[in-house]
């Protein structure tokens with residue numbers, strides 16, 4: 001009977017060797033260099049522009065993976081909750097971002113930490129099919145003055161790296177497909193433009209307050225052996241705040 005089927009394994013557990021590597025902040029792990037060197041400066045710039053300076057904010061990092069960004073948020077002085085549904089990554093995140101950072105796989109614990117001044121989601125929304133429902137839940141956890149800040153795939157980057165023997169498989173013209181960092185772990189992924197994110201956020205009263213597509217830098221390309229095509233920036237970074245506040 002269908003009810004007796006075991007729950008499908010969370011495919012992100014199979015990528016714990018990628019996203020759950022131990023990290024000390026003096027080094028930049030190769031696998032996360034694009035995130036840390038290209039995306040994080042833009043996320044930090046958004047925070048500086050949008051949030052009150054010098055205050056310890058209550059922050060949720062949704063889909064925190066191995067906890068690297070949680071640790072960075074804590075180092076910036078914030079009170080941090082990381083929510084991560086993949087159990088193996090939860091364990092990595094607890095090692096990389098020890099208390100007082102709170103790492104949880106329990107939606108109830110994530111909700112109990114609300115209201116949040118800031119919710120971040122770094123490369124999580126591209127893997128969520130029903131983003132409308134997910135955004136509604138997260139908007140309900142934000143303070144009225146709060147900010148939602150996320151990094152998603154920049155669609156031209158994915159299209160440029162799609163095809164046979166490439167990490168992304170997309171049907172021609174399709175806005176969803178699969179990402180296979182390794183052939184045996186193929187995860188559905190969804191390409192959404194900045195305009196699509198704006199359209200999903202508008203009914204929730206959330207208006208765009210930050211927008212960036214940071215390019216690959218010469219320094220990054222000289223330093224790291226990045227295996228994909230880099231003529232388009234990898235990340236689409238957007239911040240949203242409630243209408244009344246913007």
Ligand SMILES: C[S@@+](CC[C@H](N)C(=O)[O-])C[C@H]1O[C@@H](n2cnc3c(N)ncnc32)[C@H](O)[C@@H]1O
Pocket residue numbers: 012019035062063064065066068069083084085086089121122123124127128
């Ligand atoms: C590419 S990894 C990024 C991890 C981390 N944010 C980082 O920047 O390294 C994608 C993450 O999204 C998480 N994720 C996927 N679907 C999710 C969902 N429905 N709710 C919360 N997290 C989800 C995965 O478990 C995984 O940790």
